[in-house]
Amino acid sequence: MKVAIVGVGAVGSATALSLVERGGSCREIVLVDRDTARADAVATDLRYAAPLSPTVDVRSGGYGDLTDAAVVVITAGINEKAGGATDRSERQGRLRLLDTNAKVFADIVPRVVAASPQAVLMVVTDPPDPLADLTRHLAGHDRVFSTGTLIDSLRFRVQLADRLGVRPRDVQALVVGEHGTSEVLLWSSAAVGGIPVTELLTQDGLPVEDVRKEVENDIRYANITIIEGTGASQYGIGAVSARLVEAVLRDERAVLPVAAYSPDHQVTLSLSSVLGAGGVQQTHQPAMTREEQRALDKSVRILREAAERAIAAGTA
Numbered sequence: 001m002k003v004a005i006v007g008v009g010a011v012g013s014a015t016a017l018s019l020v021e022r023g024g025s026c027r028e029i030v031l032v033d034r035d036t037a038r039a040d041a042v043a044t045d046l047r048y049a050a051p052l053s054p055t056v057d058v059r060s061g062g063y064g065d066l067t068d069a070a071v072v073v074i075t076a077g078i079n080e081k082a083g084g085a086t087d088r089s090e091r092q093g094r095l096r097l098l099d100t101n102a103k104v105f106a107d108i109v110p111r112v113v114a115a116s117p118q119a120v121l122m123v124v125t126d127p128p129d130p131l132a133d134l135t136r137h138l139a140g141h142d143r144v145f146s147t148g149t150l151i152d153s154l155r156f157r158v159q160l161a162d163r164l165g166v167r168p169r170d171v172q173a174l175v176v177g178e179h180g181t182s183e184v185l186l187w188s189s190a191a192v193g194g195i196p197v198t199e200l201l202t203q204d205g206l207p208v209e210d211v212r213k214e215v216e217n218d219i220r221y222a223n224i225t226i227i228e229g230t231g232a233s234q235y236g237i238g239a240v241s242a243r244l245v246e247a248v249l250r251d252e253r254a255v256l257p258v259a260a261y262s263p264d265h266q267v268t269l270s271l272s273s274v275l276g277a278g279g280v281q282q283t284h285q286p287a288m289t290r291e292e293q294r295a296l297d298k299s300v301r302i303l304r305e306a307a308e309r310a311i312a313a314g315t316a
């Protein structure tokens, strides 16, 4: 199976490396970037790593090479650092990148769809949820999802695991809503071994409210913390993107917090999604307290406004 990555910067390259290293789910990876020298160089570099993984061919190409791609991953556009979205006190967060990246999508999506009308389109570029709404609009089909809050949910699990002294794999914890500052951490259902994390924190003598504030802050601004050191958050999202591609290619019906258009909410947002062939096949709303539901409602309002803005900017 063929997978294409459009945008071979920090995130696109990390996604390609993760796909090569996870191995087995795709047979061919095509890298497309308006900077063709960069796409050529990354493909060449990865080609020398590929013999250590299950068989996969990596090459650079143009939109014409996307024919028959099963999944197209879009990672093109400006990042938080270039777009000035690295101020923790700025509520817009990644939404600051919306107008610029909507124009990038207006350039890319019609060309992707013309070359590969059957492909599932996965949006990684920030802000991913409104850009997925724009992508649906431009593509004229529903096989579109964004990486949503899976990365935030993994960060939530890691932070809780650190505090509870257990491995993150054994923490069940979800972040829903926007991949952005209005995201909602579901503390009420976060659990380890069937025991609520708030109960475990109390048993360990940890101050629940203080831990909660600290964890929320660390997760909401995790991207900025990484960017302050390296200029771009890339490896976590690269691994997430490769894992999601794999779930689609294998028709896994994996339950993951990624974002798809919800007719109930009339916008793209992350809930518990069933991911497999064709993209998100079903979504379920996790149980929430009234306070969490109110926070999700607010996130939905922000996302609806952003989706309108994205469609206006991307179709102007």
Ligand SMILES: NC(=O)c1ccc[n+]([C@@H]2O[C@H](COP(=O)([O-])OP(=O)(O)OC[C@H]3O[C@@H](n4cnc5c(N)ncnc54)[C@H](O)[C@@H]3O)[C@@H](O)[C@H]2O)c1
Residues within 6 Å of the ligand: 006, 007, 008, 009, 010, 011, 012, 032, 033, 034, 035, 038, 075, 076, 077, 078, 079, 080, 097, 101, 104, 107, 108, 123, 124, 125, 126, 127, 128, 147, 148, 151, 179, 232, 233, 234, 237
């Ligand atoms: N969804 C997430 O969780 C998540 C996490 C990290 C980063 N991101 C986002 O991913 C995006 C990429 O970040 P990055 O750090 O890789 O940026 P980058 O600047 O390193 O790379 C962007 C690439 O896109 C290419 N590009 C730009 N416009 C293009 C066009 N019209 N056609 C083809 N290629 C084009 C550029 O040439 C460049 O190679 C950003 O929007 C960033 O904010 C999202």
